Amino acid sequence: MSNVLANLKYTASHEWMLLNADGTVTVGITDHAQEALGDLVFVELPEVGAHFAAEKEIAVVESVKAAADVYAPIAGTVTEVNQTAADAPESVNQDAYAAWLFKLTPDNVADLDQMLDAAAYQAVADAA
């Protein structure tokens, strides 16, 4: 059974988001996503400074089984990437909420309000 944290926002495409005090948003893939993919062996992160529209492909995670695109949950500019996740992809399997992938400065922080809350995402994950 996969884990969904109450303090995060989610997308139906299995990304999680955390709004930080400095206004940036931390993004990763959910526990459900890592479990579905299986053992991760490769993580490709975006360039710092690059701008992405919402729902654009922004990163790639690959398991032994398959490659999966990670989408920008909201429009924004990349401010930081988690090189540790790229160096040790298995860290995402170990704790998908600790092993974040990148941080964005959102174009419009109110976009976060449109995202799924934990209960809504749990329903998505249960149906998948």
Next chain:
Amino acid sequence: MLKKTVLNAAHRAMNARMVDFGGWDMPVNYGSQIEEHHAVRKDCGMFDVSHMCPVDVVGPDCRPFLSRLVANDVAKLKVAGKALYAAMLNDAGGVIDDLIIYFLTDTRFRIVVNAGTADKDLAWMQAKVAEWKLDVSITQRRDGADNLAIIAVQGPNARARVWQVLPRVKAASEGLKAFFAAEVDQYFIASTGYTGEDGYEIMLPAAEAETVWNQLNAAGVAPCGLGARDTLRLEAGMNLYGQDMDEAVSPLDAGLAWTVSLNTERDFVGKAALLANGQQKQFLGLILLDKGVLRGHQKVMTAHGDGEITSGSFSPTLQQSIALARLPLGVQVGDEVEVDIRGKALKAKVSKPVFARNGKAVI
């Protein structure tokens, strides 16, 4: 409605992650595909491959039938119990399926064919028996009464664990060299596999499979899913039907020339096409030098033209990405080539299409 093997409930009880595998509800892993992979290379693991289809070929014309049916030559099967890997071709020389033929007696052979191709294979075999007017019966043993399950137990400790659980098969199976089989009552113990490790593939009455599966697990054999089976066979350089070859691909272009016996008078389906077309491509390995993961259908750019990856993944033994690829003639082992991964040209090295066997890297 997905088809289920007789071990379906056992997989679920072991917390398998189940997937739709060509219409079959099968375990892809029981937690970690990589750990299952290492268990087979270093110790012992077991796979439910009951979705594959045993086919019994019985009758006085077994040999003339099989001699024409497949590209390898059953005349090589001289000792009872010996197995032969072969490709069954269409008239154009494309591969209908790859299969293993076990020689039991001159009037009784057993073939094991792939799950997804079983129906078309059986129809093709029946049609050829009728066309050639031979006295042979073809009986599938996967479904219905009298059906068989198949459990593959693979790894350096596989034989010992099997004997621990099934002591009565030890005498008949301990002397088996690679690619042989022995029958003990309704149990068919074959020293074949799809991992590059020692071990057995056991065909047994379906009704007894769950008990044996659980006893093997209690004896320390790790349940392994189709995910680990795929990375193990990829490292061992073994072809997967539907990815590395299919009806549009010649065995000569898929690294299967060693299974095609062209140098005798014997005629077989597809022979004329193979002789007319010759070899057009070569089947080689790739090791990715940059970071990333090689996957099927990625384009390979070489000094001799473009090729294509047919199977690719991450190799748990080598800790880097490997692939099998169909490349232009002229490419040499050791050449550096480029692979198009999401629009980026990443560097890879051409290798022989075998990466790891018997517990270690062979690259």
